[in-house]
Amino acid sequence: MEELEPHNRTSLTIFNEAKLPITLEFKDVAYKVAMKKGGGRWLSGKEYSRGLEQERMILKGVTGAVLPGEMLAMLGPSGSGKTTLLTALGGRLGGRLTGTIAFNGRPFSNVIKRSTGFVTQDDVLYPHLTVEETLVFTALLRLPNRLSKDMKVMQAKAVMNQLGLTKCKSTIIGGLFTRGISGGERKRVSIGQELLINPNLLLLDEPTSGLDSTTAERIVGTVLDLARGGRTVVMTIHQPSSRLFYMFHKVLLLSDGSPLYFGKGTEAIEYFSSIGYIPSVSMNPSDFILDLANGVSDHSDDPLMVKQALALAYKNNLDEKLKEEMQEKKNTLSEHNLKDKEFGSWSTTWLQQFSVLLKRGLKERRHESFSILTVFQVLAVAVICGLLWWKSTRLQDQIGLLFFYSTFWGNYPVIQSIFIFPNERRILTKERASGMYKLSSYFISRMVGDLPMELALPTVFVTITYWMAGLKPNAANFFETLFVLLFSVLSSQGLGLAIGAIMSDLRSATTLGGIIILSFNLVGGFFVAHVPNFMRWVQYISYNSHCYRLLLASQYKPDDVYECAPNVSCRVDSIPIIKMVGIDKKASSVAALAIMFLGYRLIAYFALRRIGVKR
Numbered sequence: 001m002e003e004l005e006p007h008n009r010t011s012l013t014i015f016n017e018a019k020l021p022i023t024l025e026f027k028d029v030a031y032k033v034a035m036k037k038g039g040g041r042w043l044s045g046k047e048y049s050r051g052l053e054q055e056r057m058i059l060k061g062v063t064g065a066v067l068p069g070e071m072l073a074m075l076g077p078s079g080s081g082k083t084t085l086l087t088a089l090g091g092r093l094g095g096r097l098t099g100t101i102a103f104n105g106r107p108f109s110n111v112i113k114r115s116t117g118f119v120t121q122d123d124v125l126y127p128h129l130t131v132e133e134t135l136v137f138t139a140l141l142r143l144p145n146r147l148s149k150d151m152k153v154m155q156a157k158a159v160m161n162q163l164g165l166t167k168c169k170s171t172i173i174g175g176l177f178t179r180g181i182s183g184g185e186r187k188r189v190s191i192g193q194e195l196l197i198n199p200n201l202l203l204l205d206e207p208t209s210g211l212d213s214t215t216a217e218r219i220v221g222t223v224l225d226l227a228r229g230g231r232t233v234v235m236t237i238h239q240p241s242s243r244l245f246y247m248f249h250k251v252l253l254l255s256d257g258s259p260l261y262f263g264k265g266t267e268a269i270e271y272f273s274s275i276g277y278i279p280s281v282s283m284n285p286s287d288f289i290l291d292l293a294n295g296v297s298d299h300s301d302d303p304l305m306v307k308q309a310l311a312l313a314y315k316n317n318l319d320e321k322l323k324e325e326m327q328e329k330k331n332t333l334s335e336h337n338l339k340d341k342e343f344g345s346w347s348t349t350w351l352q353q354f355s356v357l358l359k360r361g362l363k364e365r366r367h368e369s370f371s372i373l374t375v376f377q378v379l380a381v382a383v384i385c386g387l388l389w390w391k392s393t394r395l396q397d398q399i400g401l402l403f404f405y406s407t408f409w410g411n412y413p414v415i416q417s418i419f420i421f422p423n424e425r426r427i428l429t430k431e432r433a434s435g436m437y438k439l440s441s442y443f444i445s446r447m448v449g450d451l452p453m454e455l456a457l458p459t460v461f462v463t464i465t466y467w468m469a470g471l472k473p474n475a476a477n478f479f480e481t482l483f484v485l486l487f488s489v490l491s492s493q494g495l496g497l498a499i500g501a502i503m504s505d506l507r508s509a510t511t512l513g514g515i516i517i518l519s520f521n522l523v524g525g526f527f528v529a530h531v532p533n534f535m536r537w538v539q540y541i542s543y544n545s546h547c548y549r550l551l552l553a554s555q556y557k558p559d560d561v562y563e564c565a566p567n568v569s570c571r572v573d574s575i576p577i578i579k580m581v582g583i584d585k586k587a588s589s590v591a592a593l594a595i596m597f598l599g600y601r602l603i604a605y606f607a608l609r610r611i612g613v614k615r
Contacts, residue, residue, distance in 0.1 A: 020115070021068030022103050022200045022232045024089065025326055029099035031059040031084055031257075058084050060257040061099070063319060065326050066250065071224055071233040073240070073265070075286060076254035077294050082236040083121060083205055085254070089234060090118045090203045092433055103201070112201070114347070114435040117194030121205040121236075123186040124430045126364045127175030131165050131189055132156070134173060137360045138193045141436050144347045159195050162222060163188040164215075183210040191219065195226070202226060204235040213241055220244050242284040255293040258311040262322060275313045346438070353441035361449040374457070381408070382461045386468030393470065399577060401469055402555065403526040406547040409458050409485055410492045411517050417496030418513050420446070421608065422506050428608070443605050450493070458489050472555055480554040488547035491593045494600030495543070501607035520544045525581040543596055545581070546589035553583040 032055050059081045066072045074082045087093040089101060091108035103112050125134060135156040143152045160166050165188055173189065174180015181189070191207055202223065208216035220240075224247055227233045237244070245251075245265055253261040253268075261268055269285050272278070277297060279288045292310060295303020348356075368374070389401045421428075432439065462482050471477065496513060503509040523531055524544035531539060539545045560572040572578055 020200050021230050022112075022115070023068060023105075024066045024201060024232050024234065025100070025102045025105075026065075026085075026089060027063045027100045027102075027323065027326065029059055029062045029085065029088060029097070029101060030057065031081075031088065031093070031098075032057055032096040034096075058257050059088070060259075062252070062254070062257075062259050063322055063326075064250075064252055064259075064262050065322075066232050066234055068230045068232050069227055070249040071227045071235070071247070072250040072252060073245075073248040074234065074236045074252045074254060075238075075240075075290060075293070077290065078238075079256070080254040080293065081257040082254055084257075086203055086205050086234065086236050090116060090433075092118070110435060113433070114197075115200040116434075117197055117199035117202045118434060119191050119194050119202075119204040119207055120430060121209065122426075123183075123190045124426045125173045125186065125189060126360070126427065127173050127178050127180065128364050128367050129360070130170050130172050131181060131185070132160065132169040133360075133363060134189055135159060135165075135192055135196065137356060138436075139196050140348070140356045141353060142197045142347055142434070145349070145352075155196060156192075159192040162195070163192050164218070165189065165192065184212070184215055187211060188215075188219065191223075195222075199226075200231060202231055202233045204233070206236055206238060208237060208240070208244070213243075217241070217243055220247055239290060240286050242286065245284065245286045251289075253289050253293055255295075255307050255310070258307070258314075259319075260293060260307075260310045260314050261289065262314075262318060271317075275310075275317065277310075346435075348437075350438060350441050353437040354445050357437060357442055357445035358449050361445055365449065374453075378457045378461055379464075382464040385465045389465070389469035391468075391470040395572075395575070398469070398471060398555070399552070399575075400526070401465070401471075402551040403524065403548055405462070405465075405481075405485055405551055406488065406524060406544050407521050409461070409489050410520065410544045410547060413454060413489050413493040414496040414499075414513055414517055415510070417450075417493045418500045418509050419506065420450075420497060421500040421604070422504060422509065425504065439605070439608060443601075443608065447601065454489055454493055455486055458485055477554055481551060484547060484550040484554055487590075487593055487597075488543055488550075491543045491547075491596040491600070494597055494604070497604040498600045498607065501604040524548050525577065530580065540592065541596075543593060546592045549581050549583060549589045550586060550593075552578060552581060553586050556583060558584055 034055055062081075062085055064072070074085060076082050084093065088097055091113060101108065129137070136153055139152040139156040140149065143155060147155070160169055165185060168181050168185055172178065172180045173186060180186075187207065187210055191204070194202060194204075204223065207219055207223070211219065223233055223235070227249075240248075248265045250263065251261065251265040251268055252259065261271060263271065265285070268289055269279065272289065272292065276299065277292060280298060291297070292306065295306040297306045300306050300309075346353075385401070385404065389397060392398055392401070428442065431437065431442075459482060462478075462485055466478055466481060467473070471481070495516065499509050499513050499516075503512065519538055520542035521544055522528060523535065523538045523542050525539075525548045556572045556578065558572060561569040572583075
């Protein structure tokens with residue numbers, strides 16, 4: 001990791017003070033999940049209602065309050081409920097959540113959501129964007145329109161400088177199979193995305209994980225600066241150094257979902273000493289209290305007994321006192337109510353969101369849109385087809401080529417598009433939960449951004465094979481064939497998008513897609529001349545059959561003749577396949593493809609509305 005630039009608190013151009021102070025209160029917060037008896041599988045709501053479950057308590061009545069200007073650190077061993085509580089405080093946890101969570105005395109709302117920065121434990125970033133591109137695009141989407149574009153870019157650069165990211169600004173983020181910046185730098189980019197919006201409430205899940213002690217202290221110091229500006233900060237942290245521990249204004253210690261301590265970090269050792277748990281040697285206070293949370297104590301060799309004793313001591317000594325203090329302060333919260341009319345609108349317009357998302361999408365996918373492997377694959381298949389059907393004059397062979405057109409460019413877009421939304425699901429969930437943009441602007445930008453590859457490759461394919469195969473050598477027939485194929489490509493792509501949006505599991509999605517593709521191919525009009533009546537409905541929803549009909553109609557008319565035997569001419573519509581397909585039914589096929597084009601995309605759109613917050 002590169003060395004961080006000297007700390008300069010004036011380097012940020014974000015506002016020095018919070019737009020509106022937020023007092024965060026949570027009282028008796030409990031969270032249950034249901035598991036199948038005798039197994040580890042989480043249950044659905046229907047299964048739960050049938051009584052097939054055994055309950056597991058993740059949070060057990062946690063209470064606390066964080067005022068503007070304060071930073072709360074939630075500590076505890078793995079599985080203690082820290083991340084679950086933080087997710088609940090950020091309005092991102094559904095299900096069997098009970099208790100009260102209030103922001104200035106009011107429940108979570110879209111206004112709060114757009115005033116909250118949430119840094120997840122996993123760094124969910126686009127792997128092929130550079131550090132600078134990642135932060136600039138975030139700034140353009142999340143910062144308000146009262147700032148010009150240049151000011152937003154300056155804001156992003158200031159955050160890069162503040163977090164020590166200037167030296168790697170032109171390096172891509174990287175991913176599982178792509179080398180990029182280090183893990184610590186990825187974490188700082190994630191934090192930088194949230195610092196950009198000058199949040200009133202900042203929630204961070206393990207912001208120092210994977211960082212060395214110096215960098216971790218720098219990150220927490222930066223967050224502390226934000227808190228001093230009147231912001232409310234809550235973070236989970238695994239095992240802070242003593243220097244970090246004393247930076248926290250308040251500490252919440254959890255063990256198996258139960259609170260063991262809530263109060264000032266400087267008073268933690270004093271509290272545990274008062275109930276009989278005194279450190280035997282001088283040590284990091286966070287190490288000591290985490291040992292207690294794990295049930296490690298000189299008082300007993302039984303961890304469970306230690307945890308139960310500490311939980312009971314908290315209830316007797318701190319719980320009621322904390323609730324009384326919260327009640328006393330409750331009357332002052334009305335002074336800082338958030339007003340929807342002030343914060344209720346989106347930071348940017350729909351058109352701005354669309355423009356930024358389109359540019360970001362094109363930059364992220366530029367490595368794959370016209371990759372050498374993809375282009376080579378299409379060119380190779382095109383050349384092979386051109387050679388196999390070289391200057392073919394037999395009508396049966398030409399009919400076979402047109403059917404190959406409909407199947408290859410019916411199957412290929414489906415397989416490619418199935419992976420689109422599952423691969424972006426985590427990023428979409430994160431950004432939608434932050435209120436970064438409307439789903440419609442993301443969806444339309446994704447559709448438009450995919451058009452170059454979706455249309456360019458089949459155009460090249462048809463251009464090569466059409467003239468090599470000796471189909472009708474005039475411009476009208478060529479362009480009709482091309483437009484039919486492109487229309488079919490867009491319709492079949494919609495099917496892949498719908499499958500990928502509905503099914504989160506890629507293996508299940510590709511299996512379902514394969515079955516649908518096979519079914520559509522079989523009833524496409526080439527393999528089976530007479531489809532049984534009870535299976536004919538599949539033809540009506542098969543883009544292959546409609547595409548095949550239109551491709552045949554682009555080359556032949558019913559009264560065209562061909563040489564069916566030496567010196568014998570026959571009408572084209574006398575061929576069983578063409579007669580069965582019905583090349584005189586062009587209008588119905590065009591309408592069917594148009595319905596599929598729109599219908600599949602609408603299905604995909606409404607399926608995506610389940611992801612994140614619906615807007």
